[in-house]
Amino acid sequence: MSNEQNMPLWEVFIRPRTGLHHKHVGSLHAADSTMAMHAARDVYTRREEGDSIWVVASSHIHASDPKRSGENFDPASDKVYRHPSFYDIPDEVGHM
């Protein structure tokens, strides 16, 4: 039943509560977006995990190539000055 043609894969994103981001929680098989929404509700929100659901066809997601991890991510490793950690925060500001 869950072959790729009739039952493609969907990625599920749940927002735990208003004001937070939708977070990827997993995937499931469904015939279309309506059924994917039902399945997401049944599979991923049974324990009050969230108040909003997004489903996205997995085929619509473009992922970075693991083989290019080196050129994609390594150049950032020695640019510590990109972290805003070189400022002196006046005491009056308190916790930031």
Next chain:
Amino acid sequence: MSAPLLHTVVQIADDHLISGHRLSEWCGHAPMLEEDLSMPNMALDLIGQARTLYSYAARLENKGRTEDDFAYLRTDREYQNCLLVERPNTDFAHTMLRQLYFATYMKFFWESMHESSDETLSALSHKAIKEISYHVRHCGEWVVRLGDGTTESAEKMSDAVQALHPYTEELFEVDESRQHGIDKGIFPDHANLKTQWQNTIDAIFVQAKLTLPEIGFAQTGGRKGLHTEDFGMLLAQLQYLPRAYPGASW
């Protein structure tokens, strides 16, 4: 205590227990993981509603029986669920259609129960309506997709309609007790429920490319305790544990 009210509350509770039990039989056997969670989810909704109704029945009866005594320790003739809910799962198409028929009826039932003169039932209706509305939506979407799906799924859906439609009349049967409740403003007018039910099913059938069959005669009897052969097996499984291990708890 009101005998007619008790009688009808037990009927509604039985509908929910048996319907929930049938759905629970799919647990671990569903065609896909997603439905393996969905059907027991719905089963738990129905069994939860049954618990509230049996507890209320026990209170109305006031003879020291508990919800479990009602659910597990009666004989087959004492169960008064409609025959529709005890029909075997057969296949996924049969199951989705059976649940759609029942859930659509209950949706309009609970909707009108918001105005019921009975406070317990009116309170339950607000919780139950949210649960049952999802059952209608979920089962309805499946009926549309199977009815208007492949040649095989359409055939299975149409077989399910032939097999189950004769059992739908009983949902709207009004016996003396229920009439008593309707007159007192506890239960809704069933002719009106039937119109609402029919309109919803008609709309879904158009989308599903299904046709309503001619019903030769309606299958009824459950409300009087006269069940189909499959009911014995269902009860055997349902009652095995509390009968073999009385008072078991965990």
